[in-house]
Amino acid sequence: MAWFTVLGREACRWAGLGLDLLCPPRCAFCGSESVDQHAGDGTVAGPAAPVVCGACAAVLSRDVSRCRICGTANAGGSCRHCPGGARDWDGLVVLASYADEVRDAVILAKRPGGEARAAGLAALLVRKHAAMLAGWAIDVVVPVPMHWMRRAARGTSAADELARGVAAGLGLPYRRLLRRCRATPMQNELPFAARRGNVRDAFRAAGGVGGRRVLIVDDVTTTGATLAECRRALIAAGAAAVFAAAVARADRGGSPS
Numbered sequence: 001m002a003w004f005t006v007l008g009r010e011a012c013r014w015a016g017l018g019l020d021l022l023c024p025p026r027c028a029f030c031g032s033e034s035v036d037q038h039a040g041d042g043t044v045a046g047p048a049a050p051v052v053c054g055a056c057a058a059v060l061s062r063d064v065s066r067c068r069i070c071g072t073a074n075a076g077g078s079c080r081h082c083p084g085g086a087r088d089w090d091g092l093v094v095l096a097s098y099a100d101e102v103r104d105a106v107i108l109a110k111r112p113g114g115e116a117r118a119a120g121l122a123a124l125l126v127r128k129h130a131a132m133l134a135g136w137a138i139d140v141v142v143p144v145p146m147h148w149m150r151r152a153a154r155g156t157s158a159a160d161e162l163a164r165g166v167a168a169g170l171g172l173p174y175r176r177l178l179r180r181c182r183a184t185p186m187q188n189e190l191p192f193a194a195r196r197g198n199v200r201d202a203f204r205a206a207g208g209v210g211g212r213r214v215l216i217v218d219d220v221t222t223t224g225a226t227l228a229e230c231r232r233a234l235i236a237a238g239a240a241a242v243f244a245a246a247v248a249r250a251d252r253g254g255s256p257s
Helices: 004-023 054-061 100-110 115-128 130-135 146-152 160-168 193-199 225-236
Strands: 092-097 142-145 178-179 203-205 213-221 241-249
Touching: 004 092, 054 092, 054 100, 054 115, 054 130, 054 160, 092 100, 092 115, 100 115, 100 160, 100 213, 100 241, 115 160, 115 241, 160 213, 203 225, 213 225, 225 241
Parallel strands: 092 241, 142 213, 213 241
Antiparallel strands: 178 203
16 A cells, blocks of 8 residues: 555544544434444444443433344243244344333434434444344345335435445445335234235345345334345345344234234
């Protein structure tokens, strides 16, 4: 590497440190100043991720014990839904239950201007499940796609921003290898029994999936119907394995995913 390239990078680094001294970085969620982004206090930060203070990181990452396949809350015991049953994905990780501060953070991340919060949630998700995600040997990170009409109306896609953050945290490529080929009613507006039918055949996989181990990312999962249908499209296109990650799981009293 040429000496002037090294010098340029060091100059940028020192300039960034100077800006942090003048204008200390603030937590993406509570707005508190974080003096040392790399202190051993639970603070999460990275080259492309906003700061999440230790207090917010602790609150947003707190969760119950879950099955590592379907994500069902199982209080540390064995999952009664997975053994012998057809799996909707090869593994699922979530940051926390969809309630209280986590619900508020997800709602804010969905809005225009919520990109910093989405990136912060993604960083927390990667940190919490770093060992499992590494063990899955993922090749590519893919967001659950939003239909273009809904995206145009909303102005942003939380799943896209979350997937970018997860990919950056894992050092993996981010690709839009899925597309939503028809508009569907919002899943949270439908009864649980109608959700799988609502998204049936709603997704198509693009080229470049064959033989790859894919991680699909969404903001919230409840019945798992959307993630399962995304997996079905990816497997049909030749994916070797499909794992899933969501910021939050809306628990339903132990119901199967």
